Amino acid sequence: MWRYGLASLVVATALASTLLLRPLFSYPFFFFFFPAVMGAAWFGGMTAGLFSVLLSTLVVDYFLVPPLYSLAVKATDVAYFGAFVICSLVATWISSAKRQREDALVDARDQLQARVAENSAELYKSQTELQESERGLRFLAEVIPQHIWSGASKVEAEPAAAPLPEVLERVVEFAVSLVKCDSCFIYVLEEDELILRASKNPHAEAVDRLKLRMGQGITGWVAEHRQPVAVATNAVDDPRFRLFNELPEDRFESFLSVPVLSRGRVVGVMNLQNRSPYQYGDREIRLLSTIGLLVGAEIEMARLEAERSHLSEKLVERKLLDRAKGILQREFKMTEEDAYLTLQRESRKRGRSMKEIAESILLNEDIRHRRE
Secondary structure (H helix, E strand, O other): OHHHHHHHHHHHHHHHHHHHHHHHOOOOOOOOHHHHHHHHHHHHOHHHHHHHHHHHHHHHHHHHOOOOOOOOOOHHHHHHHHHHHHHHHHHHHHHHHHHHHHHHHHHHHHHHHHHHHHHHHHHHHHHHHHHHHHHHHHHHHHHHHHHHHHHHHHHHHOOOOOHHHHHHHHHHHHHHHHOOOOEEEEEEEEOOEEEEEEEOOOOOOOOOOOEEEOOOHHHHHHHHHOOOEEEOOOHHHOOOOOOOOOOHHHHOOEEEEEEEEEOOEEEEEEEEEEOOOOOOOHHHHHHHHHHHHHHHHHHHHHHHHHHHHHHHHHHHHHHHHHHHHHHHHHHHOOOHHHHHHHHHHHHHHHOOOHHHHHHHHHHHHHHHHHHO
């Protein structure tokens, strides 16, 4: 309504101005009506402009073109009156089209400014995330080796302690301090089997006992393909998932698994889980994958050290057993097989290891020689 009211107002103003100045001119003039129809089209649009042309045509015919106060037009004035109508329509179209183009330009400028502002915000966010990632990577590269090797130095100072559990425990602590999770497992690859060696939550019945084959479950898939896997919700529904009843964490909603690598070779897998649905972001996946790359060598060295220590213990035990068998063979005229069976029988009977039985025999032999 305001558009038609505006058209009526500008036409009325043009008529009033023309009537006031009519005594000064010998022939009717319509100059004020052109700005009126252009203004109506500019501010009210094409519809208001056409309405103003119609009103202008009527008032000009009625008040200005002879015979006055009549809608009739003399034959001699038809061309003059027709030229006015045509010029009014052209002026209306030009004004309306120009206003539409300017409005379109304003809208395009506003959209461009909004898009630039949005892109600038995204760029700033990306730069911020990139800077945080770079700081995080530098932090990991500097801190993780120190963190792991500080534990390894403690292990070397205490020969009775196993180095691998110490290293894995520190890796778990470090990982859960950087990435949100309710559970963290580390599987170590040993002779084509992934063995659960460390857990954030205590699982005495599963740690060092739970085993997976390569390609079995999400964990085995990650080890086989050397690619991370992130499941935001209903992880148990993933076709690759393998359910273990002894692990309550297998009922958790979200699951993130990354390979632990050393020189491009898989040495283990690290799993993070959350009770509630959780969308792991690219930054968290990259962060945990970086941890897997940085600690892979330390885990592999700790595992090899544990194997070396175990073999050394086995070698020492083998030497003790051989010496004990030799004493039994000499003293009781036994064969090597009978001596071994005797050690084995005494071990079961007394509830002690064969190594302890062998040490007892050697101690007794040493005491007897000293008395002699």
